Amino acid sequence: MTGAGYAPARYSGQPGPQLFTVTVEIGGTPILFETSDPDFRAMIERRYSGFLNSSAAPAYRIKIQITSCAEPSDKDVQVSRRGSVWLLDRGDFQAQWDQQSRIGHVLQTANPYSLDTVIRIVHSLVLAEQGGFLVHAASALRAGHGFIFAGVSGAGKTTLARLAPPDAIVLTDEISYVRRQGNGYRAYGTPFAGELARVGENVSAPLAELYLLEQGKKNRIEPLEPLAAARALMRHILFFARDEEMVKKVFDSVMTFVSRVRISRLVFTPDERVWGLIE
Protein backbone atom coordinates (compact mmCIF):
# COMPACT_ATOMS: atom_id res chain seq x y z
CA MET A 1 0.00 0.00 0.00
CA THR A 2 1.27 3.47 -0.75
CA GLY A 3 -0.29 6.77 0.17
CA ALA A 4 0.17 8.15 -3.32
CA GLY A 5 -1.72 5.30 -4.96
CA TYR A 6 -4.84 5.45 -2.85
CA ALA A 7 -7.86 6.38 -4.93
CA PRO A 8 -11.00 6.80 -2.87
CA ALA A 9 -13.34 5.47 -5.55
CA ARG A 10 -16.42 5.41 -3.39
CA TYR A 11 -16.23 9.17 -3.02
CA SER A 12 -16.20 9.82 -6.74
CA GLY A 13 -19.76 11.11 -6.79
CA GLN A 14 -21.29 7.80 -7.89
CA PRO A 15 -24.20 6.50 -5.82
CA GLY A 16 -22.73 4.51 -2.97
CA PRO A 17 -23.47 3.25 0.50
CA GLN A 18 -25.14 5.50 3.03
CA LEU A 19 -22.66 7.82 4.76
CA PHE A 20 -22.80 8.58 8.47
CA THR A 21 -21.38 11.87 9.63
CA VAL A 22 -20.16 13.32 12.89
CA THR A 23 -18.49 16.68 13.60
CA VAL A 24 -15.68 16.86 16.14
CA GLU A 25 -14.62 20.35 17.19
CA ILE A 26 -11.23 20.66 18.89
CA GLY A 27 -9.57 24.00 19.47
CA GLY A 28 -12.48 25.81 17.81
CA THR A 29 -11.88 23.94 14.54
CA PRO A 30 -14.80 21.70 13.58
CA ILE A 31 -13.95 18.73 11.39
CA LEU A 32 -16.74 16.67 9.84
CA PHE A 33 -16.02 12.94 9.50
CA GLU A 34 -17.91 10.77 7.03
CA THR A 35 -17.96 7.00 7.11
CA SER A 36 -20.16 4.27 5.71
CA ASP A 37 -19.58 2.23 8.87
CA PRO A 38 -22.17 3.10 11.55
CA ASP A 39 -20.15 1.28 14.22
CA PHE A 40 -17.12 3.43 13.47
CA ARG A 41 -19.22 6.57 13.63
CA ALA A 42 -20.51 5.37 17.02
CA MET A 43 -16.92 4.85 18.16
CA ILE A 44 -16.06 8.43 17.17
CA GLU A 45 -19.06 9.72 19.08
CA ARG A 46 -18.01 7.85 22.21
CA ARG A 47 -14.33 8.68 22.03
CA TYR A 48 -14.81 12.40 21.36
CA SER A 49 -18.10 12.78 23.21
CA GLY A 50 -17.21 16.07 24.89
CA PHE A 51 -16.05 17.55 21.58
CA LEU A 52 -19.01 16.85 19.28
CA ASN A 53 -20.69 19.82 17.68
CA SER A 54 -23.29 18.90 15.09
CA SER A 55 -24.38 22.51 14.62
CA ALA A 56 -20.93 23.86 13.67
CA ALA A 57 -20.18 24.56 10.03
CA PRO A 58 -17.26 22.22 9.34
CA ALA A 59 -13.93 23.86 8.57
CA TYR A 60 -12.71 20.57 7.08
CA ARG A 61 -14.25 17.28 5.89
CA ILE A 62 -12.54 13.95 6.26
CA LYS A 63 -13.93 10.83 4.62
CA ILE A 64 -13.00 7.59 6.30
CA GLN A 65 -12.85 4.28 4.48
CA ILE A 66 -12.49 1.25 6.73
CA THR A 67 -10.40 -1.66 5.55
CA SER A 68 -9.51 -4.94 7.19
CA CYS A 69 -6.19 -5.03 5.37
CA ALA A 70 -3.36 -3.03 6.94
CA GLU A 71 0.14 -3.31 8.24
CA PRO A 72 1.10 -2.94 11.92
CA SER A 73 1.10 0.57 13.42
CA ASP A 74 4.61 0.35 14.87
CA LYS A 75 6.28 2.34 12.05
CA ASP A 76 6.89 6.07 12.33
CA VAL A 77 4.26 8.12 10.58
CA GLN A 78 5.44 9.73 7.34
CA VAL A 79 4.01 13.14 6.49
CA SER A 80 4.85 14.75 3.16
CA ARG A 81 3.35 17.30 0.83
CA ARG A 82 2.53 17.49 -2.88
CA GLY A 83 1.31 20.97 -3.65
CA SER A 84 -1.59 21.65 -1.34
CA VAL A 85 -2.11 17.96 -0.56
CA TRP A 86 -0.62 16.41 2.54
CA LEU A 87 0.06 12.68 2.47
CA LEU A 88 0.03 10.82 5.77
CA ASP A 89 1.25 7.25 5.86
CA ARG A 90 1.73 4.72 8.60
CA GLY A 91 1.26 0.95 8.52
CA ASP A 92 -2.27 1.13 9.89
CA PHE A 93 -3.54 4.08 7.86
CA GLN A 94 -3.03 6.18 4.77
CA ALA A 95 -4.53 9.59 4.42
CA GLN A 96 -4.62 12.52 2.06
CA TRP A 97 -5.63 15.96 3.16
CA ASP A 98 -5.96 18.88 0.79
CA GLN A 99 -5.37 22.14 2.58
CA GLN A 100 -6.93 24.11 -0.28
CA SER A 101 -10.16 22.16 -0.80
CA ARG A 102 -10.24 21.35 2.94
CA ILE A 103 -11.16 17.76 2.16
CA GLY A 104 -9.33 14.66 3.29
CA HIS A 105 -9.60 10.90 2.88
CA VAL A 106 -8.43 8.23 5.28
CA LEU A 107 -8.04 4.54 4.57
CA GLN A 108 -7.63 2.72 7.84
CA THR A 109 -8.62 -0.24 9.96
CA ALA A 110 -11.35 0.32 12.56
CA ASN A 111 -8.66 1.12 15.11
CA PRO A 112 -9.54 4.36 16.98
CA TYR A 113 -5.84 5.16 17.55
CA SER A 114 -5.31 5.46 13.79
CA LEU A 115 -7.95 8.18 13.53
CA ASP A 116 -6.60 9.82 16.67
CA THR A 117 -3.20 10.13 15.00
CA VAL A 118 -4.73 11.55 11.81
CA ILE A 119 -6.65 14.13 13.86
CA ARG A 120 -3.51 15.21 15.74
CA ILE A 121 -1.55 15.59 12.51
CA VAL A 122 -4.29 17.57 10.75
CA HIS A 123 -4.62 19.91 13.73
CA SER A 124 -0.85 20.37 13.97
CA LEU A 125 -0.79 21.37 10.28
CA VAL A 126 -3.75 23.71 10.66
CA LEU A 127 -2.23 25.32 13.75
CA ALA A 128 1.16 25.78 12.08
CA GLU A 129 -0.53 27.99 9.49
CA GLN A 130 -2.07 30.09 12.25
CA GLY A 131 0.93 30.56 14.55
CA GLY A 132 -0.21 27.96 17.07
CA PHE A 133 0.88 24.42 17.89
CA LEU A 134 0.23 21.19 19.74
CA VAL A 135 2.64 20.56 22.59
CA HIS A 136 3.40 17.53 24.75
CA ALA A 137 1.97 19.05 27.89
CA ALA A 138 -0.77 18.92 30.45
CA SER A 139 -2.85 22.06 30.75
CA ALA A 140 -5.45 23.47 33.07
CA LEU A 141 -7.74 26.42 33.49
CA ARG A 142 -7.85 28.23 36.80
CA ALA A 143 -9.48 31.54 37.72
CA GLY A 144 -10.07 32.29 34.05
CA HIS A 145 -6.44 31.73 33.02
CA GLY A 146 -4.84 28.89 31.09
CA PHE A 147 -1.66 27.20 32.32
CA ILE A 148 0.43 24.70 30.38
CA PHE A 149 2.81 22.17 31.90
CA ALA A 150 5.22 20.76 29.32
CA GLY A 151 7.52 17.85 29.82
CA VAL A 152 8.76 14.56 28.49
CA SER A 153 7.18 11.29 29.57
CA GLY A 154 7.74 10.86 33.30
CA ALA A 155 8.24 14.57 33.95
CA GLY A 156 4.95 14.75 35.83
CA LYS A 157 2.25 15.88 33.39
CA THR A 158 -0.28 13.28 34.50
CA THR A 159 0.75 13.65 38.16
CA LEU A 160 0.10 17.37 38.05
CA ALA A 161 -3.27 16.84 36.34
CA ARG A 162 -4.21 14.25 38.93
CA LEU A 163 -3.31 16.65 41.76
CA ALA A 164 -5.38 19.51 40.31
CA PRO A 165 -7.56 21.14 42.99
CA PRO A 166 -11.37 21.38 42.60
CA ASP A 167 -11.20 24.95 41.28
CA ALA A 168 -8.91 23.93 38.39
CA ILE A 169 -10.29 22.41 35.18
CA VAL A 170 -7.95 19.95 33.48
CA LEU A 171 -7.76 20.59 29.73
CA THR A 172 -5.56 17.54 29.04
CA ASP A 173 -2.81 15.53 30.68
CA GLU A 174 -1.02 14.76 27.42
CA ILE A 175 -1.41 17.06 24.39
CA SER A 176 -2.13 20.76 24.82
CA TYR A 177 -3.69 22.91 22.12
CA VAL A 178 -2.33 26.45 21.71
CA ARG A 179 -3.89 28.96 19.35
CA ARG A 180 -2.99 32.55 18.60
CA GLN A 181 -5.51 35.10 19.82
CA GLY A 182 -4.67 38.70 19.02
CA ASN A 183 -1.30 39.42 20.58
CA GLY A 184 -1.66 36.53 22.99
CA TYR A 185 -2.56 32.87 23.00
CA ARG A 186 -5.42 30.68 24.09
CA ALA A 187 -5.22 27.19 25.58
CA TYR A 188 -7.94 24.71 24.59
CA GLY A 189 -9.02 21.42 26.08
CA THR A 190 -8.33 18.30 24.01
CA PRO A 191 -9.63 14.75 23.91
CA PHE A 192 -6.06 13.46 23.76
CA ALA A 193 -5.55 11.65 27.05
CA GLY A 194 -2.36 10.31 28.57
CA GLU A 195 -1.98 8.04 31.58
CA LEU A 196 -4.90 9.78 33.25
CA ALA A 197 -7.08 8.03 30.63
CA ARG A 198 -9.59 10.86 30.86
CA VAL A 199 -10.34 13.29 28.06
CA GLY A 200 -9.92 16.96 28.85
CA GLU A 201 -12.73 19.43 29.29
CA ASN A 202 -13.85 21.19 26.14
CA VAL A 203 -13.22 24.72 27.39
CA SER A 204 -10.54 27.33 26.74
CA ALA A 205 -8.93 30.35 28.35
CA PRO A 206 -6.30 32.99 27.58
CA LEU A 207 -2.90 31.47 28.27
CA ALA A 208 -1.17 32.99 31.29
CA GLU A 209 2.02 30.95 31.59
CA LEU A 210 3.81 27.88 30.32
CA TYR A 211 5.81 25.80 32.76
CA LEU A 212 8.54 23.32 31.93
CA LEU A 213 8.22 20.51 34.43
CA GLU A 214 11.04 19.20 36.53
CA GLN A 215 10.63 17.10 39.65
CA GLY A 216 12.63 18.20 42.68
CA LYS A 217 12.61 18.34 46.45
CA LYS A 218 11.19 21.82 46.89
CA ASN A 219 8.42 23.52 44.93
CA ARG A 220 9.63 26.60 43.12
CA ILE A 221 9.21 28.61 39.91
CA GLU A 222 12.27 29.78 37.97
CA PRO A 223 11.52 32.25 35.16
CA LEU A 224 13.36 31.52 31.90
CA GLU A 225 14.84 33.90 29.37
CA PRO A 226 13.18 33.64 25.94
CA LEU A 227 16.20 31.95 24.38
CA ALA A 228 16.40 29.20 26.99
CA ALA A 229 12.62 28.88 26.83
CA ALA A 230 12.71 28.48 23.03
CA ARG A 231 15.35 25.76 23.18
CA ALA A 232 13.39 23.86 25.80
CA LEU A 233 9.98 24.34 24.21
CA MET A 234 11.10 23.18 20.76
CA ARG A 235 11.71 19.74 22.23
CA HIS A 236 8.06 19.41 23.27
CA ILE A 237 6.32 20.69 20.16
CA LEU A 238 4.33 18.02 18.35
CA PHE A 239 5.26 18.20 14.73
CA PHE A 240 5.15 15.44 12.19
CA ALA A 241 5.97 17.01 8.82
CA ARG A 242 9.56 17.26 7.64
CA ASP A 243 8.47 19.88 5.14
CA GLU A 244 10.86 22.86 5.07
CA GLU A 245 8.19 25.50 4.79
CA MET A 246 6.25 24.01 7.70
CA VAL A 247 9.34 23.67 9.87
CA LYS A 248 10.03 27.36 9.31
CA LYS A 249 6.47 28.21 10.32
CA VAL A 250 6.73 26.19 13.51
CA PHE A 251 10.08 27.83 14.30
CA ASP A 252 8.54 31.28 13.82
CA SER A 253 5.55 30.30 15.95
CA VAL A 254 7.77 29.18 18.81
CA MET A 255 9.99 32.25 18.61
CA THR A 256 6.96 34.55 18.69
CA PHE A 257 5.38 32.54 21.50
CA VAL A 258 8.42 32.76 23.80
CA SER A 259 8.56 36.51 23.19
CA ARG A 260 4.98 36.99 24.34
CA VAL A 261 4.24 34.36 26.96
CA ARG A 262 5.83 33.98 30.36
CA ILE A 263 7.74 30.70 30.47
CA SER A 264 9.22 29.26 33.65
CA ARG A 265 10.70 26.08 34.99
CA LEU A 266 8.37 24.55 37.56
CA VAL A 267 10.36 22.41 39.95
CA PHE A 268 7.93 20.42 42.05
CA THR A 269 7.55 17.63 44.47
CA PRO A 270 4.56 15.48 43.56
CA ASP A 271 1.91 16.52 46.04
CA GLU A 272 -0.99 18.96 45.88
CA ARG A 273 1.00 21.87 47.42
CA VAL A 274 2.51 22.60 44.02
CA TRP A 275 -0.85 24.01 42.94
CA GLY A 276 -0.37 26.77 45.51
CA LEU A 277 2.13 28.26 43.05
CA ILE A 278 -0.21 28.11 40.05
CA GLU A 279 -2.52 31.10 40.02
Place this chain on the structure above:
Amino acid sequence: MNEKYVIRSKAVASRILGGEMVIMSAVDSTLFILNEVGAQIWLAADGQTSLSEIVKRNVCEEFEVHPDVAYSDAQEFVDALANHGIFQTSERPLSCLDQSASETP
Protein backbone atom coordinates in the same frame (compact mmCIF):
# COMPACT_ATOMS: atom_id res chain seq x y z
CA MET B 1 44.87 31.11 -0.89
CA ASN B 2 41.64 30.41 -2.77
CA GLU B 3 38.80 32.78 -2.03
CA LYS B 4 35.75 31.37 -0.34
CA TYR B 5 32.21 32.63 -0.86
CA VAL B 6 29.47 31.84 1.60
CA ILE B 7 25.71 32.05 1.28
CA ARG B 8 22.94 31.35 3.77
CA SER B 9 20.95 28.23 2.93
CA LYS B 10 17.33 28.69 2.00
CA ALA B 11 16.41 25.68 4.15
CA VAL B 12 16.83 27.53 7.43
CA ALA B 13 14.75 29.76 9.62
CA SER B 14 16.36 32.48 11.69
CA ARG B 15 15.32 35.02 14.28
CA ILE B 16 17.06 37.41 16.67
CA LEU B 17 15.90 36.55 20.17
CA GLY B 18 17.18 38.14 23.33
CA GLY B 19 19.91 39.81 21.28
CA GLU B 20 21.19 36.49 19.91
CA MET B 21 20.79 34.98 16.46
CA VAL B 22 18.85 31.72 16.57
CA ILE B 23 18.92 29.53 13.49
CA MET B 24 17.08 26.32 12.80
CA SER B 25 17.78 23.88 10.03
CA ALA B 26 14.51 23.17 8.29
CA VAL B 27 15.96 19.88 7.14
CA ASP B 28 16.60 18.24 10.50
CA SER B 29 15.20 20.86 12.93
CA THR B 30 18.58 21.34 14.61
CA LEU B 31 18.78 24.60 16.54
CA PHE B 32 21.90 26.80 16.51
CA ILE B 33 22.57 29.89 18.55
CA LEU B 34 25.25 32.13 17.10
CA ASN B 35 27.52 34.39 19.11
CA GLU B 36 28.00 38.00 18.07
CA VAL B 37 30.81 37.25 15.62
CA GLY B 38 28.91 34.31 14.13
CA ALA B 39 25.84 36.49 13.71
CA GLN B 40 27.90 39.11 11.83
CA ILE B 41 29.18 36.48 9.43
CA TRP B 42 25.69 35.01 9.04
CA LEU B 43 24.16 38.38 8.18
CA ALA B 44 26.94 39.23 5.71
CA ALA B 45 26.93 35.84 3.95
CA ASP B 46 25.28 36.97 0.72
CA GLY B 47 27.27 34.72 -1.62
CA GLN B 48 28.74 37.76 -3.38
CA THR B 49 31.14 38.99 -0.70
CA SER B 50 34.18 36.81 -0.10
CA LEU B 51 34.76 35.40 3.35
CA SER B 52 38.02 37.32 3.66
CA GLU B 53 36.18 40.57 2.92
CA ILE B 54 33.45 39.68 5.43
CA VAL B 55 36.06 38.97 8.08
CA LYS B 56 37.89 42.20 7.32
CA ARG B 57 34.79 44.38 7.24
CA ASN B 58 32.44 42.76 9.73
CA VAL B 59 34.78 41.08 12.19
CA CYS B 60 38.17 42.82 12.34
CA GLU B 61 36.69 46.32 12.26
CA GLU B 62 34.16 45.44 14.95
CA PHE B 63 36.18 43.22 17.27
CA GLU B 64 39.74 43.30 18.56
CA VAL B 65 41.21 40.28 16.86
CA HIS B 66 44.22 39.48 14.67
CA PRO B 67 43.10 39.13 11.01
CA ASP B 68 44.72 35.68 10.60
CA VAL B 69 43.06 34.36 13.73
CA ALA B 70 39.73 35.88 12.72
CA TYR B 71 39.89 34.34 9.25
CA SER B 72 40.88 30.93 10.58
CA ASP B 73 38.04 31.02 13.13
CA ALA B 74 35.58 32.19 10.48
CA GLN B 75 36.57 29.35 8.15
CA GLU B 76 36.09 26.82 10.92
CA PHE B 77 32.71 28.30 11.79
CA VAL B 78 31.52 28.38 8.19
CA ASP B 79 32.68 24.81 7.49
CA ALA B 80 30.99 23.51 10.63
CA LEU B 81 27.66 25.11 9.70
CA ALA B 82 28.05 24.08 6.06
CA ASN B 83 28.21 20.48 7.27
CA HIS B 84 24.75 21.01 8.75
CA GLY B 85 23.44 22.61 5.55
CA ILE B 86 23.18 26.03 7.21
CA PHE B 87 25.71 27.65 4.85
CA GLN B 88 26.70 26.80 1.33
CA THR B 89 30.20 27.62 0.15
CA SER B 90 32.02 27.94 -3.14
CA GLU B 91 35.25 29.27 -4.62
CA ARG B 92 33.10 31.42 -6.91
CA PRO B 93 30.49 34.03 -6.04
CA LEU B 94 27.07 32.47 -5.40
CA SER B 95 23.56 33.68 -5.88
CA CYS B 96 20.47 32.14 -4.38
CA LEU B 97 19.83 30.56 -7.79
CA ASP B 98 23.13 28.68 -7.51
CA GLN B 99 22.31 27.11 -4.21
CA SER B 100 21.45 23.62 -5.42
CA ALA B 101 24.66 23.48 -7.44
CA SER B 102 27.05 24.79 -4.80
CA GLU B 103 30.09 22.85 -3.75
CA THR B 104 29.27 21.94 -0.19
CA PRO B 105 26.01 20.59 1.15
